[in-house]
């Protein structure tokens with residue numbers, strides 16, 4: 079990122095107030111235009127999810143190619159991942175909730191990668207056993223979002239390496255160290271695990287094509303901070319004989335403490351993020367002190383209205399907790415007009431969050447056994463691991 083930008087966005091660091099239009103230009107991604115969104119809505123045969131309709135997902139690479147494949151009767155699959163070092167916060171759920179929408183609408187297979195190895199390499203004080211424990215815990219939370227058990231598969235890196243390794247070897251040999259260093263900005267102290275990791279993050283993009291012996295398109299919903307990983311993947315896909323993965327990029331979720339900090343688990347961020355494991359009391363405490371776009375006095379707010387665009391409470395309504403359009407529009411309008419005061423707005427949100435967390439906690443307990451049994455640990459019976467990329471003749475793999 080050039081020094082003149084007032085923000086930094088990499089897979090390992092997000093700082094400053096992000097200018098998302100500028101970031102899209104810098105990353106060279108495409109705009110999610112109204113025409114493309116209309117194509118998606120028509121193909122899905124259902125309304126777009128709030129995160130797309132409200133512009134949280136705002137950028138893409140090759141979404142049109144996914145819709146072309148679907149129109150031609152060819153399947154595509156979804157892929158998203160999680161690096162486990164603690165409980166999930168609500169921002170982590172975004173990509174998985176959108177993946178579930180695609181699975182429901184298009185019947186697509188879902189691949190989840192739990193990157194417990196990456197977290198150990200990235201956070202060198204994190205015990206491997208902790209990353210593993212959080213990996214299983216996070217996986218139960220993700221599956222509890224309602225994925226179809228028959229169409230959902232999991233790579234848990236330290237357990238799935240037997241299935242992943244031959245493909246990881248093919249991928250790793252195509253990524254020069256200079257590329258990894260340039261894309262991720264690795265300092266000399268970076269351990270070799272982290273350098274190798276981008277090969278492992280690539281494996282799920284190609285795995286179904288590798289196993290099936292024909293190209294299967296991949297769609298990755300993710301935060302735009304993850305785009306650099308998949309730029310590397312897209313650059314080497316053709317050389318290995320696999321389709322380039324398509325991407326849908328979301329903006330980062332604003333943290334609870336204001337618009338200059340994204341929700342994150344990095345550093346001292348406990349009060350900046352809303353974790354799905356937070357107790358009702360913690361939720362109340364955090365939301366009561368959350369940054370708002372309110373005025374200094376009640377009288378001023380009634381007279382002038384508030385500013386939702388900078389408000390952390392509104393960011394939560396927008397991204398997750400007011401899924402119905404009519405309710406979200408009313409909150410936004412009442413905020414702007416001064417009809418809604420921040421204290422009342424926060425009380426409504428505290429109730430909504432605690433109710434969703436209680437339901438999620440119950441669903442998660444039921445998903446724990448499934449989490450264990452859905453991890454892919456070996457290649458399919460009879461599969462020859464010496465096989466390379468084999469795109470079917472006549473099928474474009476750009």
Ligand code: SF4
Nearest residue numbers: 371384389413420423
């Ligand atoms: Fe934020 Fe609600 Fe206050 Fe508006 S009324 S600024 S949405 S807390």
